[in-house]
Amino acid sequence: MSYSSRGRKVRRRRKNLNIRNLIILIAGFVVTILLLVLLVHGAVRLVSKGIGALTGDGEGTSGQSSTVSGEDNSSEPASEPAVSWTSVEMTEADEREGNLILVNGSHEYTAEPEDMTVLYGNKSNSYGLKVAEMYLKTPALTALNNMMDGFQEATGIGSTLAVSTYRTVEEQQTLYDEDIANTAGSTSDSVAQPGHSEHHTGYAVDMSYSAPTGYTYLDGTGDYAWLTENCYKYGYIVRYTADKSSITGYIAEPWHFRYVGTVHAEAITKGGYCLEEYIDMIKLHDYQNPYSFVSENGSSYLIYYVAGEGATTEVPVQAGRDYEISGTNEGGYIVTITTSSATSVSTPSTSSTDGTSSTESSDLTGGSSTVSEDSGSSSSDSGSSASSSN
Numbered sequence: 558m559s560y561s562s563r564g565r566k567v568r569r570r571r572k573n574l575n576i577r578n579l580i581i582l583i584a585g586f587v588v589t590i591l592l593l594v595l596l597v598h599g600a601v602r603l604v605s606k607g608i609g610a611l612t613g614d615g616e617g618t619s620g621q622s623s624t625v626s627g628e629d630n631s632s633e634p635a636s637e638p639a640v641s642w643t644s645v646e647m648t649e650a651d652e653r654e655g656n657l658i659l660v661n662g663s664h665e666y667t668a669e670p671e672d673m674t675v676l677y678g679n680k681s682n683s684y685g686l687k688v689a690e691m692y693l694k695t696p697a698l699t700a701l702n703n704m705m706d707g708f709q710e711a712t713g714i715g716s717t718l719a720v721s722t723y724r725t726v727e728e729q730q731t732l733y734d735e736d737i738a739n740t741a742g743s744t745s746d747s748v749a750q751p752g753h754s755e756h757h758t759g760y761a762v763d764m765s766y767s768a769p770t771g772y773t774y775l776d777g778t779g780d781y782a783w784l785t786e787n788c789y790k791y792g793y794i795v796r797y798t799a800d801k802s803s804i805t806g807y808i809a810e811p812w813h814f815r816y817v818g819t820v821h822a823e824a825i826t827k828g829g830y831c832l833e834e835y836i837d838m839i840k841l842h843d844y845q846n847p848y849s850f851v852s853e854n855g856s857s858y859l860i861y862y863v864a865g866e867g868a869t870t871e872v873p874v875q876a877g878r879d880y881e882i883s884g885t886n887e888g889g890y891i892v893t894i895t896t897s898s899a900t901s902v903s904t905p906s907t908s909s910t911d912g913t914s915s916t917e918s919s920d921l922t923g924g925s926s927t928v929s930e931d932s933g934s935s936s937s938d939s940g941s942s943a944s945s946s947n
């Protein structure tokens with residue numbers, strides 16, 4: 558009986574054990590659920606913390622934020638081919654050479670241009686010459702030939718005349734002295750000081766056309782507006798315009814074309830700069846922060862300024878890429894690198910913000926600092942009606 562009772566006891570104990578097991582199981586289940594809930598909650602908190610760091614407005618520290626933006630930056634160069642830099646040694650004399658040299662009232666041209674070509678025998682048939690002995694820098698002449706061919710093709714006019722190209726300092730002195738004698742003044746206010754005329758460089762040319770009263774300087778109207786509008790495609794700019802006369806020091810001269818090369822002619826024209834403003838703008842860009850320019854034909858360029866450092870200057874250029882270095886005649890060099898693809902170039906906001914407003918100076922054509930660079934150069938002896946401006 559003890560067995561049976563024991564047996565009953567055992568059975569009862571077994572029953573008790575089963576109930577305890579069930580309780581333990583349920584408790585374990587509840588604890589597991591609780592743990593899971595805690596885990597999920599923690600994960601959500603972590604994720605939201607991460608998003609906060611990404612957007613920079615959550616709990617993320619500034620350190621985390623900068624890491625994120627750092628990753629953004631480093632992903633950009635990684636997608637581009639690495640660019641290696643080398644340098645070219647330029648001399649002080651080189652500062653005064655090249656198609657971007659600035660020559661004006663405050664920047665004298667003291668060099669003697671080399672590599673000049675006589676126009677006679679080397680010009681195209683789409684324009685004439687005032688005299689046989691006229692010279693231009695070779696690239697300027699090639700560009701003039703192409704430009705005048707294009708003009709004749711567009712308008713049928715082949716009688717345009719090149720009246721003034723390269724001018725020596727002595728020739729400028731003669732013009733200057735003549736003007737002083739004629740006006741009985743002590744200084745000339747209509748002819749550039751010797752040494753300060755762009756014609757000394759071999760990069761400038763004056764054009765005139767046949768009018769009923771004789772040859773006269775282009776005024777940029779009628780058929781000749783084509784030259785004003787298209788010259789940049791050939792590397793020329795209309796150097797002196799009415800709205801920039803307070804900066805250039807010259808009245809509008811639609812006849813005076815200055816060669817700067819096609820890239821810069823387009824950048825200057827489309828950016829609304831005069832040469833002075835353009836050089837000032839490029840000076841804001843060094844090789845680590847170059848000015849990006851995409852031409853209308855799809856080519857892309859990096860343009861930057863390097864200040865001269867005396868007798869020699871190491872000018873940085875990109876290895877393996879075409880480049881051009883021009884002096885500025887105001888203390889430095891401008892480098893133009895042709896980049897092979899347009900993908901890395903974004904239209905720089907600087908091109909619109911660097912430009913000086915052109916609305917300021919329309920009333921300054923009669924200002925005392927404004928002189929005509931060309932008056933007397935050819936209009937007097939061609940008997941033309943070209944008004945010698947102030």
Ligand SMILES: [Zn+2]
Pocket residue numbers: 721756761762763812813814930931
């Ligand atoms: Zn001129």
